[in-house]
Amino acid sequence: MTEFSFAQLPMRPADFALTLGPTVVVAPHPDDESLGCGGLLALLRRAGVPVSTVLVSDGTMSHPNSVKFPPAARRALREAELRKALTVLGVEANNLLLLNLPDSAVPTAREAGFATAVTTLRAYLVQQQPATVLVPWRRDPHPDHRATSQLVAAALQDLPIRRVEYVVWAWERAAPEDLPQPGEVAGWRLDIAPTLAQKQAAIAAHRSQLAPSIIDDDPSGFLLSEQMLAHFAQPFEVYLESAAN
Numbered sequence: 163m164t165e166f167s168f169a170q171l172p173m174r175p176a177d178f179a180l181t182l183g184p185t186v187v188v189a190p191h192p193d194d195e196s197l198g199c200g201g202l203l204a205l206l207r208r209a210g211v212p213v214s215t216v217l218v219s220d221g222t223m224s225h226p227n228s229v230k231f232p233p234a235a236r237r238a239l240r241e242a243e244l245r246k247a248l249t250v251l252g253v254e255a256n257n258l259l260l261l262n263l264p265d266s267a268v269p270t271a272r273e274a275g276f277a278t279a280v281t282t283l284r285a286y287l288v289q290q291q292p293a294t295v296l297v298p299w300r301r302d303p304h305p306d307h308r309a310t311s312q313l314v315a316a317a318l319q320d321l322p323i324r325r326v327e328y329v330v331w332a333w334e335r336a337a338p339e340d341l342p343q344p345g346e347v348a349g350w351r352l353d354i355a356p357t358l359a360q361k362q363a364a365i366a367a368h369r370s371q372l373a374p375s376i377i378d379d380d381p382s383g384f385l386l387s388e389q390m391l392a393h394f395a396q397p398f399e400v401y402l403e404s405a406a407n
Contacts, residue, residue, distance in 0.1 A: 179205040183293030192244035198328035200361035201354025207252030223265035225383030247367040268309035283317040303335040355397040
């Protein structure tokens with residue numbers, strides 16, 4: 163069996179983004195929206211297509227040992243960074259749903275808090291009436307990303323909304339079984355060269371996640387590595403979509 167490769171997916175031109183129509187992007191953490199699909203979001207907004215955003219977790223566990231930035235301050239900082247990044251991408255930063263689920267412990271199906279989050283998200287989707295929802299790849303190797311995929315799947319039940327999956331951690335950490343299996347999904351790469359600079363500026367807005375972090379009193383805190391960031395400096399983004407769509 164040929165090993166799956168994101169780099170071998172067919173390339174779609176930048177204007178293919180417009181086939182998604184009005185879009186809601188669901189981000190497990192502040193920065194996933196910029197890393198995974200910032201170029202696409204900017205392309206949509208340049209064309210005047212509505213985009214709105216859902217932030218799933220409170221983002222507080224990137225630097226859990228910081229004293230200068232206790233949990234409430236970390237949550238406020240990361241939300242502010244997200245709003246700045248959205249503004250850079252041309253996305254309305256005030257039309258943002260905050261689910262405030264616990265970072266690193268976003269509930270999965272049958273766990274406490276899941277059903278309530280599904281109800282809240284579904285109501286938001288009904289209100290926004292998007293044509294497409296962007297969600298992390300279902301087996302993206304981070305538990306919050308997988309839980310977010312389950313949350314979105316439940317909220318979309320019986321709604322006529324297209325589901326398109328984007329890649330974050332699968333670039334770096336995917337085991338073979340995490341990658342798309344034969345016949346499971348159709349995938350493509352989207353040319354984001356026209357908006358790559360915007361995407362890079364949006365990523366840079368997440369200052370707490372980049373070295374040297376403005377949260378400087380937690381040496382064990384999370385930072386995006388240069389190796390990881392290199393995947394998101396490419397002039398394309400990867401998207402996956404079930405054949406059922």
